[in-house]
Each structure stands twice: as structure tokens, then as C-alpha cells.
Amino acid sequence: MPTVKLIGLKKSFDYINAADGLDLEVHDGEYLCLLGPTGAGKTTALRMISGLLTPDEGQILLDGKDCAHLEVEERKAALLSQTYALFPNLTVEDNILFGLNIRGAAAEVKERVLINMLDLVRLSGRSDAFPFELSGGMQQRTALARALASGADLLLLDEPLRALDARLRISLRVELRSLVKTLKMTAIHVTHDHDEALVMADRVAIIRNGRILQVGTPEEIWDNPATPFVANFVGQCNFFTGEVLENEPYTVLRTKDGMLLKGRPSKLPKGSEAVLGVKIGNTDVSKERSGYMSAKVERIIFEGRNLHCDLMMDNGHRLSAKVPSWKRGKVSVGDKVNVSWEETKGAVFPMPAGGLEQELKVE
Amino acid sequence: MIAVISRKRFRTGWTAFIILFFLLFVILPTVYILSYAVTDWGSIDTYVLNDPEMMEMITNAIIASFEIAGIVTLIDIVVGLPMAWMLVRKDFKGKKFLDTLIDMPLAVPTAALGFSSAIFFAQTDLNVPFALNSITSPLLLIILLHVVFSYPYMVRSLSAILVQIDQTYETAGRTLGASPLAAARTITLPLFRAGLVTGIILCFSRSLSETGGTMIALATMNNVGFATGPTLIGDWKSNLVSNPDLAAPLAFVSILLIILSLILLVVIKLILMKVHLPMGRIWPRPERIFSRGLFPKAKDGLTVFFLVILVLIPSFFIFTYVATATPTSFDWGPFLDSLVYSFLIAGIVTVIDIALGVPMAVYIAKNRTGKISEVLDVLVNVPLIVPTAALGYSLGVFWTGQNLIPTWDVLLIILAHVAFTYPLVVRNVAGAVEEVDPAFEETARTLGAKPIQGFSRVLYPVIKSSILAGAIMAFTRSLGETGATQAVVADAMTAPVYIVTLIRSSDYYVAGLACIVLIIVSYVAMLALRYVTNGRRSN
Numbered sequence: 001m002p003t004v005k006l007i008g009l010k011k012s013f014d015y016i017n018a019a020d021g022l023d024l025e026v027h028d029g030e031y032l033c034l035l036g037p038t039g040a041g042k043t044t045a046l047r048m049i050s051g052l053l054t055p056d057e058g059q060i061l062l063d064g065k066d067c068a069h070l071e072v073e074e075r076k077a078a079l080l081s082q083t084y085a086l087f088p089n090l091t092v093e094d095n096i097l098f099g100l101n102i103r104g105a106a107a108e109v110k111e112r113v114l115i116n117m118l119d120l121v122r123l124s125g126r127s128d129a130f131p132f133e134l135s136g137g138m139q140q141r142t143a144l145a146r147a148l149a150s151g152a153d154l155l156l157l158d159e160p161l162r163a164l165d166a167r168l169r170i171s172l173r174v175e176l177r178s179l180v181k182t183l184k185m186t187a188i189h190v191t192h193d194h195d196e197a198l199v200m201a202d203r204v205a206i207i208r209n210g211r212i213l214q215v216g217t218p219e220e221i222w223d224n225p226a227t228p229f230v231a232n233f234v235g236q237c238n239f240f241t242g243e244v245l246e247n248e249p250y251t252v253l254r255t256k257d258g259m260l261l262k263g264r265p266s267k268l269p270k271g272s273e274a275v276l277g278v279k280i281g282n283t284d285v286s287k288e289r290s291g292y293m294s295a296k297v298e299r300i301i302f303e304g305r306n307l308h309c310d311l312m313m314d315n316g317h318r319l320s321a322k323v324p325s326w327k328r329g330k331v332s333v334g335d336k337v338n339v340s341w342e343e344t345k346g347a348v349f350p351m352p353a354g355g356l357e358q359e360l361k362v363e
Numbered sequence: 364m365i366a367v368i369s370r371k372r373f374r375t376g377w378t379a380f381i382i383l384f385f386l387l388f389v390i391l392p393t394v395y396i397l398s399y400a401v402t403d404w405g406s407i408d409t410y411v412l413n414d415p416e417m418m419e420m421i422t423n424a425i426i427a428s429f430e431i432a433g434i435v436t437l438i439d440i441v442v443g444l445p446m447a448w449m450l451v452r453k454d455f456k457g458k459k460f461l462d463t464l465i466d467m468p469l470a471v472p473t474a475a476l477g478f479s480s481a482i483f484f485a486q487t488d489l490n491v492p493f494a495l496n497s498i499t500s501p502l503l504l505i506i507l508l509h510v511v512f513s514y515p516y517m518v519r520s521l522s523a524i525l526v527q528i529d530q531t532y533e534t535a536g537r538t539l540g541a542s543p544l545a546a547a548r549t550i551t552l553p554l555f556r557a558g559l560v561t562g563i564i565l566c567f568s569r570s571l572s573e574t575g576g577t578m579i580a581l582a583t584m585n586n587v588g589f590a591t592g593p594t595l596i597g598d599w600k601s602n603l604v605s606n607p608d609l610a611a612p613l614a615f616v617s618i619l620l621i622i623l624s625l626i627l628l629v630v631i632k633l634i635l636m637k638v639h640l641p642m643g644r645i646w647p648r649p650e651r652i653f654s655r656g657l658f659p660k661a662k663d664g665l666t667v668f669f670l671v672i673l674v675l676i677p678s679f680f681i682f683t684y685v686a687t688a689t690p691t692s693f694d695w696g697p698f699l700d701s702l703v704y705s706f707l708i709a710g711i712v713t714v715i716d717i718a719l720g721v722p723m724a725v726y727i728a729k730n731r732t733g734k735i736s737e738v739l740d741v742l743v744n745v746p747l748i749v750p751t752a753a754l755g756y757s758l759g760v761f762w763t764g765q766n767l768i769p770t771w772d773v774l775l776i777i778l779a780h781v782a783f784t785y786p787l788v789v790r791n792v793a794g795a796v797e798e799v800d801p802a803f804e805e806t807a808r809t810l811g812a813k814p815i816q817g818f819s820r821v822l823y824p825v826i827k828s829s830i831l832a833g834a835i836m837a838f839t840r841s842l843g844e845t846g847a848t849q850a851v852v853a854d855a856m857t858a859p860v861y862i863v864t865l866i867r868s869s870d871y872y873v874a875g876l877a878c879i880v881l882i883i884v885s886y887v888a889m890l891a892l893r894y895v896t897n898g899r900r901s902n
């Protein structure tokens with residue numbers, strides 16, 4: 001039962017810093033999701049932990065011990081890659097038993113593990129099939145069984161659900177997590193899908209440009225994002241910038257054109273520049289109730305459960321709101337509506353050093 | 364055992380050993396003779412540059428070599444392109460059969476091919492029925508001979524690229540109003556360059572390198588005086604013991620061949636990759652006329668006709684000769700001895716190629732981005748381009764000049780054959796390894812496999828057929844080689860060299876029988892290769 005600790009990891013490829021002082025701690029038996037946009041350094045982090053890449057600087061501690069000298073195969077960290085990498089020349093059975101065969105395990109042990117694993121991933125009838133004969137979901141489960149059966153106690157999952165179709169991806173989320181939990185393994189799961197991370201993780205670590213921005217439970221990440229980037233990445237936000245007038249019991253922000261907007265209480269000094277972020281799902285539009293500002297509905301997209309509304313404020317800026325579908329008919333294109341949100345749903349941040357636009361840029 | 368060879372230090376050492384072997388046993392001996400120009404310029408000056416007669420002989424031979432290679436390549440393009448087109452783009456009865464026919468000459472060792480073509484084309488006093496029996500110019504005969512064995516290389520390289528070019532481009536061109544000929548010429552042909560480069564380099568270097576077939580063809584027509592670069596090397600090497608003054612001319616010819624072939628490689632690559640085929644202009648009327656009616660049919664007919672007359676009949680004409688000639692009694696002993704000797708050498712060479720070439724291929728394929736592997740990747744091509752006679756002579760001088768290893772004939776021949784077959788294995792296997800997703804081996808490692816287990820259990824099963832294909836290619840090339848063998852050990856008695864000797868002493872009937880035995884042996888190997896590669900495709 002290992003813990004993983006990364007201390008100041010650095011790795012660069014031709015002037016690109018894939019890891020730029022990466023610090024992260026994963027607890028024993030934890031399911032941690034490493035969430036970030038493409039090119040954030042997620043896979044690099046995973047490959048350094050597995051030993052397939054050597055960091056330029058920094059330390060990796062497995063169970064408290066520095067593992068710089070440990071070979072890939074000695075780390076007991078099984079990697080499950082995006083493409084599954086099921087060995088095409090081996091059957092499901094031989095794939096699953098690969099790790100045990102390498103170690104020359106006894107026949108009884110192999111027999112027992114095989115039956116358990118096939119049972120666990122519901123592939124009992126297909127043990128003689130070759131990978132190309134299996135559906136995507138079955139391949140995924142075979143790869144998982146193989147990793148679980150290898151005797152590893154750390155599971156490194158590199159976008160394990162990416163190649164599956166949407167419905168299967170969603171049903172496998174819960175299944176994958178509960179399997180790992182049953183076997184009491186530690187798992188690091190890399191993904192760029194924030195829904196997946198929120199649903200599956202004990203804790204989520206947000207990574208960007210080779211650095212960890214925030215680590216916390218899904219609730220913490222959702223409710224208390226550390227930076228505007230995090231707020232926007234795990235659920236789209238409307239952002240406003242302005243000057244702090246009050247910080248208790250609500251933060252009050254005055255925008256350039258004089259709007260007064262409210263958000264959660266903060267420690268921001270009065271008079272400083274700040275950013276207010278409201279998730280579009282928490283942004284409400286109404287023709288009757290008053291709001292912080294008025295805007296014209298430019299477009300409405302019907303998404304089934306929700307309506308996605310694109311709005312144009314009087315000052316020419318755009319924002320979006322996601323409202324329940326039953327409001328269909330109550331708002332329509334061209335309407336003047338009032339925009340509002342609960343004070344507690346407005347997250348407040350100090351103005352980022354490079355400006356808001358720079359902060360929100362993905363890549 | 365597995366634990367020991369899995370240590371990092373051992374692995375680093377092994378990689379270093381593989382690279383060192385390649386540099387010391389393949390590359391260095393191949394180009395070693397270049398140093399002769401620096402150390403012994405004096406003797407080159409005395410025996411070559413100040414000897415107008417010698418100088419003229421060398422210049423003529425080198426010019427003949429390049430002239431032949433150039434014309435042969437041109438002919439190959441002209442007759443090979445329609446054939447490749449037909450094989451890839453058309454569907455007709457007997458296509459599979461035609462496809463097999465193309466590869467037939469590859470199964471015939473060039474020594475046998477030389478004899479077979481010569482008795483078909485050249486004017487001889489053998490009186491074989493159905494023979495053309497008309498060609499008296501040695502230059503023309505050698506050109507025809509070289510077309511026979513280089514033609515399949517051209518067709519194969521062109522069709523390999525043509526398969527990859529999407530036909531929808533042409534279809535789109537035609538829906539926009541282009542005639543079939545105009546569409547093919549202006550759209551598909553320019554996309555062809557990569558295949559053309561490979562084909563041209565293969566044909567050119569094979570023609571430039573050919574020794575045994577050329578020698579035999581020349582001997583069959585009782586030629587005196589005409590020589591190519593490689594045949595000069597072969598002839599002089601056998602006279603070297605009685606006439607040590609030939610060392611300087613030998614070195615000079617080898618140096619010229621090596622340098623010119625390497626320069627040519629670079630030039631061909633640069634020209635073909637940089638220069639655009641000037642084909643933008645369209646002549647709607649004539650092109651439409653040429654796309655219709657009898658013209659396409661005539662083109663296809665001529666293509667097949669050329670295949671039969673220029674390639675197939677010359678390849679197998681030897682059977683006609685042996686069937687109709689009056690049998691003479693002879694002693695099978697020496698030939699069987701030479702055959703065993705050839706087999707032994709080819710076998711050992713193949714084992715060495717596999718043992719040391721596969722790790723090299725894996726190293727090159729896996730470190731694609733590394734500087735070292737980039738350099739190695741270029742160097743691997745050198746022995747493929749350098750004419751084997753020059754390579755053999757250079758290698759012989761290198762190893763007999765050092766006191767590092769004993770200079771037994773067998774050992775030297777093996778080393779020479781390794782030098783030019785090693786790249787075949789490396790090319791083949793490196794290509795296969797590159798196609799394998801590295802995730803397989805990485806995943807195996809994270810599942811607890813040591814690097815050697817990762818190779819043996821995961822990578823090896825996937826690339827097995829490519830290794831086998833490389834092995835068979837190396838084996839047949841070694842079995843049929845004359846130039847390198849003669850250039851390294853003048854009186855070596857391998858099967859192809861023995862056939863050359865037989866023909867020079869006018870034992871044509873025996874030579875014919877020996878050729879047929881060699882053809883059958885190679886053909887069996889070829890069948891095995893097809894079987895193996897077809898198995899790979901269906902997987």
C-alpha cells in the first residue's frame with residue numbers, strides 16, 4: 001500500500017517545460033485524478049512516476065523512499081495506457097497472467113488470480129479470445145485486469161476511458177473506481193475531462209504548464225477554485241473585473257462602468273483590482289426579478305436538460321447562462337433580461353499577474 | 364542470467380558493443396580503402412596517374428559502369444512504371460500470376476542470371492534453339508542483363524508507393540474534366556517522388572555493384588577488353604599475387620567507385636526531392652486521344668511484352684539450354700563442395716546478421732530522435748550503396764593490414780558478406796519495430812517485465828516475420844554474391860565463383876546445371892520468404 005510523493009519535479013523537452021516544479025502527494029489507497037488541459041504535463045508526470053521517463057530535477061518518493069535508482073519493473077506501478085496496449089499475440093488469459101508469468105508464479109496461484117480477475121471484470125466467457133476480437137469496453141476491462149493481476153499496488157491510468165464511446169465511458173467510471181477501491185490500490189488517473197475527475201476522484205489535482213495549481217476534494221475544487229483558471233476549467237464561468245469596495249459580509253466589486261457585483265466574503269484589500277467568477281450554471285436570467293445588470297438574449301441552444309443562453313450586456317460584453325429547460329418559452333431570443341446570482345456562488349480572486357485573459361488561456 | 368543482463372550497466376555495455384561492432388566490422392572496413400589515397404598517394408601516382416594506358420582502362424571501366432547503371436535505371440523507369448500502374452490500379456484475370464512473375468528474377472542468383480541472359484541475347488556459338496543470338500556489343504548485353512535483375516526492384520518500389528496514393532485524387536481530377544492520362548500525369552505522378560527515389564537508388568546501386576553476372580555474361584560472349592569497375596577489381600585481385608603492382612590501381616578503382624556512388628546517392632536524393640517534375644502543362648486534345656481506344660490497350664500489351672522478352676525469358680532461358688545441349692560427363696564433386704561452402708558461409712553470415720543486426724535495428728528505431736541513432740541510420744545505407752567488389756577489396760585490405768584477427772579465407776569472406784547483408788536485416792527490422800506501438804513494451808515493463816523479457820515476450824512475437832524476411836534476404840544475397848567474395852579472397856571457391864570459373868574454361872553445360880541447382884535452392888528460399896510475408900499481411 002504505497003504513498004506517492006513528488007517533490008519539485010522538473011522535465012523539459014526542447015524548451016517545453018512538461019514539468020516545472022511539480023509537487024504532489026498521493027495518500028495510501030487514494031484515488032487521485034490529475035486533471036488538466038492537453039499539453040499540461042499530465043502524461044509526463046505519470047511516465048516519470050512509472051520510471052519510463054527520468055526527471056531532470058526533483059525526487060519521487062514511493063512509500064517514503066526515493067526511487068531514482070529503481071527500474072521500471074521494480075516500482076510495482078502498473079501503467080494502463082490510452083490505447084490499452086493489449087499484447088496482440090496473446091489471449092485475454094495470457095494478457096491477464098502476463099505479470100505472473102514473468103515472475104514465474106505457481107500454477108495454482110495463476111489459476112486462482114485468473115478466475116478472480118475474469119470474474120471481477122466480467123470476462124469469464126472470453127478468456128480464450130484475442131484482443132482484436134473484443135469490443136472496446138472488453139479491451140479496456142482486460143487491460144485493467146492485467147494491471148490489477150500484475151501484483152502492482154500503484155495503478156497509473158492514462159486517460160483510461162478516452163477511447164470509449166460516451167455512454168460506456170460514463171458507466172465505466174463508477175465501475176473502475178469501485179474495482180480499484182475493492183482491491184485497496186492507490187490510483188493516479190490522468191484525464192482532461194472535468195466531469196470524469198469530479199465523479200471518480202477522492203481528490204483532484206489540477207495541473208497546468210507542468211505545475212499543480214490546486215489539490216482538493218471534488219467539492220473543494222468546484223466550490224473554492226484557487227484561481228480563475230481552475231474555476232473556468234471545472235465548469236465554464238462568467239468573469240467580471242473591478243475594484244473591491246467591501247469584503248465583508250460580501251465582497252462587493254465595482255466594474256469600470258459602475259456596476260456593483262456581489263460575491264463571497266474575502267480577504268482582498270479594499271481598493272484592489274479583483275476578478276469575480278460565476279459558473280454559468282449558477283447564473284440566472286429572469287424578466288421579472290431584478291439583477292446585477294440587464295442583457296439582451298442573443299441565442300438560445302436547447303441542450304435537453306438545460307437551455308444555454310448567450311447574452312449581450314449593455315456595455316457590449318458577452319456572457320452565458322445555463323438555465324433549466326422548463327424555462328423554455330419564458331425567455332426567447334431578443335428579450336431583455338436581468339442577470340443575477342446568489343452572492344455565495346460568486347468566487348473572488350485577486351487580479352492575476354498576467355491579466356485575466358492570459359490566465360484563462362488554455363495551452 | 365536474466366537478472367545479470369537486465370542490469371543497467373550490462374545494457375549500456377551491450378548497446379555500446381552493438382554500435383562498436385557496426386562501426387568496426389561494417390562501416391570502417393567498407394570505406395577503409397579511402398585512407399589509401401592519403402597514405403599511399405605516391406604509388407597511385409606512379410602506377411595509375413603516370414601510366415596513360417592504365418588510366419585509360421580505369422576511366423573507361425568506370426564510365427562504362429555509370430553509363431550502364433544510368434541507362435538501366437532509365438529503362439527500368441520507362442518499362443517499370445506502366446507495370447506498377449497496371450498491378451496496382453487495374454483489375455484483370457491473372458493479376459496474381461503476373462504479380463508472382465515480377466519477382467521471379469529475384470529468385471535467380473545473378474551468376475545464373477548472367478549466363479542465362481547471355482546465351483539468350485548474345486551471339487555465341489552454342490546454337491541454342493530459340494535464342495536471339497544476335498547481340499555483339501558487350502555494353503548492350505550488360506545493359507540488358509542488368510535490366511533483368513533490377514526491373515523487379517523498380518516495379519516493387521513504385522507499386523509500394525502507388526498503393527498508398529489515394530485514387531480519389533485522380534477521380535476528383537477526372538470529375539473536374541481531366542482525361543485519364545492528364546489526371547494520372549499531373550496529379551498522381553508528382554506524388555510519386557519517394558517511390559521513384561527508392562527505385563532509382565536501388566536499381567542504380569544494384570547495377571553499379573553487379574560483378575558475377577557481368578563477368579559471366581562477358582565470358583560467355585568471349586569478350587576481351589570490355590570491363591566495368593567491379594569486374595576490373597575481380598580480375599586484378601586474382602592477378603594480385605603474381606603482379607603486386609596492381610595494388611595501387613585496385614585501391615584507386617575502389618576509391619573511385621566508393622566516392623562516386625556515395626556522391627551520386629546524395630545528388631539523386633537532392634535532385635529528386637528538390638526539383639519539381641515539370642508537368643504542369645496540359646495538352647487536352649492529344650491527351651484525350653491517348654486516353655482512349657487502342658492506346659491504353661497497346662500500352663498494357665507492350666508492358667507485358669517487355670516483361671516477357673526483357674525479363675522472364677532471359678531469366679529462365681538456361682533451362683532451354685540445359686534441356687537441348689548434349690550432356691557432357693563431369694565431376695560433381697567440386698561443385699557440391701562449393702555449394703556446401705556457400706551454404707556454410709551464408710548460414711553463418713545470416714546468424715551474425717540476426718544476432719547483431721536486430722539489436723541495432725531496435726536501437727535505431729527506438730531512439731529515432733537521438734543524434735547518434737540519426738547518424739547510424741544514415742551510415743547503415745552506406746554498405747548498400749557501395750559496390751560490393753569495392754567493399755570487398757577495401758575490407759580485405761583492412762583486415763589483412765591489421766593483426767587483430769586471423770586472416771583465414773572463410774573468416775574474411777564471412778566478414779565481407781556480413782558487411783553488405785547486415786544493412787538488409789537492419790533496414791527490414793527497424794522498419795517493423797517503428798510500426799510497433801512503444802506502449803506495448805512500456806506497459807510490459809510496468810507490469811514487471813525486465814527489458815529482455817519485454818523484448819522476448821512482447822516485441823519479438825510481433826516483429827518475428829520481419830526478422831525472418833530479413834534473414835532470408837541476407838541468406839540469398841550471400842549465396843549469390845560474387846564480387847565481394849572475389850575481391851576479398853581471389854581464389855575463394857563459393858558456388859557463384861565456381862560457376863564463373865566453369866564458364867571461363869568453357870564448361871558451359873556443367874555451368875548450366877550448376878546454375879539450375881542454385882536457382883532451385885534460391886527459389887525454395889524465395890517461396891519461404893513469400894510464405895512468411897504473406898502470413899504477416901493476413902494477420
